[in-house]
Amino acid sequence: MTHFWRFVGRRALVTVPVLFLITLIGFVLTYLIPADPLAMVLSERAMANPEIVRAYRERWGLDAPPAVRYVRYVTNLVRGDLGTSIATQQPVAEDLKTFIPATVELTLAAMTVAVAVGLPLGVIGAVSRDRWPDHAARIGSLIGVSMPVFWLGLLALSAFYYRLQVAPGPGRLDPQLVPPPVVTGLMVLDGLLARDWAAVASALHHLVLPSLVLGAYVMGVITRVTRSSVLEILAQDFIRTARAKGLAERLVVGRHALRNALIPTITVVGLAFGNLMAGAVMTETIFAWPGIGRYAVDAASKLDFPAIMGVTLFVALVYMLLSFLVDLAYAWMDPRIRLE
Amino acid sequence: MGVRRLLGTILLVMATALVLGASGQAAPTGRVLVAAIAKMDIRTLDPHRQYEISPPQIMRAAYETLVTPADQGRNLTKLEPLLAESYTVSPDGKVYTFKLRRGVRFHTGGTMTADDVVFSYRRLGNLKDNPAWLFSDHVAKIEAVDASTVRFTLTEPNAAFLSILTSPNFAVVDSRAVRAHNGTDAANADKADKATDWLDQNSAGTGPYILRRWTRGVEVVLERNPNYWRPAPPFARIVVRDIPDPSTQLEQVERGDVHIAQSLDADLTARFRRSGKGRVVEGSTLDMTYLAMTTNVQISSALAERKVRQAVAAALDYEGIIRGLMRGAALQIPSIIPLGLLGTDPALAPKRDLQRARQLLAEVGYPNGFSVKMVYPTRVLVGGLPAETLATKLQADLAQIGVQLQLEPRETVAWRADYRGGKLAITIADWTPDFADPHGWAIPFAVKGASAARRVYYDNPKAGALAAEAGKITDPAKRAQMYLELQRILIADAAFVGLIQPKVNIAVGGNVSGVVYNPVYFLDYYYVK
Helix, strand or coil: CHHHHHHHHHHHHHHHHHHHHHHHHHHHHHHHCCCCHHHHHCCHHHHCCHHHHHHHHHHCCCCCCHHHHHHHHHHHHHCCCCCECCCCCCEHHHHHHHHHHHHHHHHHHHHHHHHHHHHHHHHHHHHCCCCHHHHHHHHHHHHHHHCCHHHHHHHHHHHHHHHCCCCCCCCCCCCCCCCCCCCCCCHHHHHHHCCCHHHHHHHHHHHHHHHHHHHHHHHHHHHHHHHHHHHHHHCCHHHHHHHHCCCCHHHHHHHHHHHHHHHHHHHHHHHHHHHHHHHCHHHHHHCCCCCHHHHHHHHHHCCCHHHHHHHHHHHHHHHHHHHHHHHHHHHHHCCCCCCC | CHHHHHHHHHHHHHHHHHHHHHHCCCCCCCCEEEEEECCCCCCCCCCCCCCCCCHHHHHHHHCCCCEEEEHHHCEEEEEEECCEEEEEECCCCCEEEEEECCCCECCCCCECCHHHHHHHHHHHHHCCCCCHHHHHCCEEEEEEEECCEEEEEECCCCCCHHHHHCCHHHCCCCHHHHHHCCCCCCCCHHHHCCCHHHHHHCCCCCCCEEEEEEECCCEEEEEECCCCCCCCCCCCEEEEEECCCHHHHHHHHHHCCCCEECCCCHHHHHHHHHHCCEEEEEEECCCEEEEEECCCCCCCCCCCCHHHHHHHHHHCCHHHHHHHHCCCCEECCCCCCCECECCCCHHHCCCCCHHHHHHHHHHCCCCCCCEEEEEEECCECCCCCEHHHHHHHHHHHHHCCCCEEEEEEECHHHHHHHHHCCCCCEEEEEECCCCCCCHHHHHHHHCCCCCCHHHCCCCCHHHHHHHHHHCCCCCHHHHHHHHHHHHHHHHHHCCEEEEEEEEEEEEEECCCCCCCEECCCEECHHHCC
16 A cells, blocks of 8 residues: 555656646746737727726736746745636636536536447447447447537537427526536536536536537547457457356456456546546537636637636646546556556 | 446436426526627626626616617717716816716615716726726816716817717716725725625616626626616516527527527528528627728838828729628728718728729839738637638739738737737738727827827828817717718828728517617617517
8 A cells, every 4th residue: 555655646746847847838838929918908098098007017917027927926826826817807716616617517427428338339349340230339439539529519409409409508507597506516416415406407408418529529439449459358368268168258248358458448538538628618619618618718819827827737737637547547457557 | 237337327317317308497487588699708797897898788787877879779979868867068078067867776775876976987997997098088087066966077178078978887886885895986996996806796786687696608697676767677587698609599599598699690690580580680880890001111112102002992892892701791881980970971982993003003113013911810800700811802802903912820919919019011900999989980090109000100190180179079060071081081091991890680589679789888688678
């Protein structure tokens, strides 16, 4: 167990310099853009009024030289203060707290869909290689991988919301309902906590389409990766041994092949989770989902340094956490892999 | 296998939700109006700080101003009292005295007095936020003469002053309520005022609807003001939702989930008209897209020549831009003052004349044209037209007279810095209104060194003097003549060539009426039925 904690400690220590480096790169990049962030928030006429410009520079600390600003930023960061967004004029931590849960909820739902559908499809494909279930799974995954999200999203809304009328419109909740009090920010969970069953049902209902759309790509990838790795494992000696000693095919595949084949799938799932978190912009836009992707795009287009850095640090943390979890999962799945 | 059972359960729950959700839609209590905005860019709902595109319609529902455009907001050239009962202007045009309507009550319960007006406008100026200049550039002194009389002394005579006062930034707030939430109108309000967080979620105005809640990136919810001073508004609740995708907005209107969709392009508008599931309310914005050409010989020796700029203006296919690029959802703006304002005339608009263009070029020694770099922003201009598309069109138009545009797209922030710095020879840009009076365009474009003029080093003393003078006199007929004259000069100088004044198309669902577009506050929910 000490071995395990040493591993955790080492990983945690690495994050500090990495995050520091990220802030430095982010700051230099922002500073290299030859534009005044004030010009992004202040209007023409306000820019012409020296009093307003002075008050703004003072308020946002833009009157100090860049080096001082960077040191100030990092000092505040060490104290846990991410600064205040120039665009929303809210503390960045507040903004992140507002927008991250929506994305997390959507991503979790999408991952659930992707794994729940992709994994069995991959196994079925491998087991029934070159027969019709395999072809069906391959076509399904091909569609998932090759359909751009914005297209799939519009198509899904048009078909299930507009024409068939079985899915709700965009948003996280029926506009007629009052959202449950925010505790976790995950609408379904908050609804459960408030025992507001109408909200829970509406929130789940609203999750169905966007999570299918967002999860489609990952589902396709998982299917393909699982299929090929299960195929590879099935060709190995120990599988022949298992079959030779008369084990039911269900157990051969389920216990022996799948567990060994899951390593590459876990890598994909880990990476995909990060990608979904960081790249749900399109889905969020089409489904009017108030998530971190839209916040990030908005921050970037307004040169809102504190907000850009806040999102960047968050995404970096997510990736580091995921790669850590993936490593843990490797060791759990395959005892031959050591945590080092 | 545990995992399989878990996955099965999740799928089952999702399937149940699909069924439950489809059948169990909650019925509204009282009439609810749902409006959709494509880019809800609200930064704050503090009326004295907001300066983005979507807040004004919310402000207009919750707060009121002293004067308002006549005819439910249709008539931009005639203003009528709202919170004021009447007003007088001193002969020199510098002192405006307003008599306030009595017995108007705030959402917070108090009764409006002159002190509230003074507090509100001082706060607007002293917060030194984005819209502060609307007050501080124009007003030297504001005072409460008695409980129902407010007097403004202007820095200089300003014919646009009443028009400026219709801006939602001139909302009258309950001074006691705002003070109670640590608001202040003192000179150090930019540091001392802490009322914005409260005003983001509550309204302290006199308007027909009360702000109930703003959920960032999701929606703003307003409720009927039971104590409103005019006849009660018709809706129990108004929900303004952020629906980023316009075609989804339209599907929602067609299904009846949304009643007003605010951002339709030409294709969607045509589709909605065909569907027969509601009406399209059309309006003309005061936005514009224009071509700017430098007059500075060091930036471009060719374009610094007036006749070259005139040749460029004569070579553009204005009709093709409006009909083809904008699908008819725009007007050709004659110069830089949008149509619909005082002193504008569509007949002034230049027309394509290639022969004249070639002749002008020949006269100043460019019979075979010349080549020049056009830097343009990599974004979508007002009215939804990508700058890229317009740039390509202009390139094709000018090629016909031998003027070769070398197109160079540049990231918007970088482009803006270069354009503002006067470094660009020729570019396309857009402009949005601050208030609905020609003064708001004449000064920045026609006066030497002003914000737009200095980007192309435009300097014509006659134009500058006309713009300044027309802003001071009060006789509308005379002002109109002066602005017409100013536009003729600007067209002849061709440093700025007006191209596009986009229209707005609003989709309104079947049983909703009374939607009137206004270019300053978009729409007034009070009149929506």
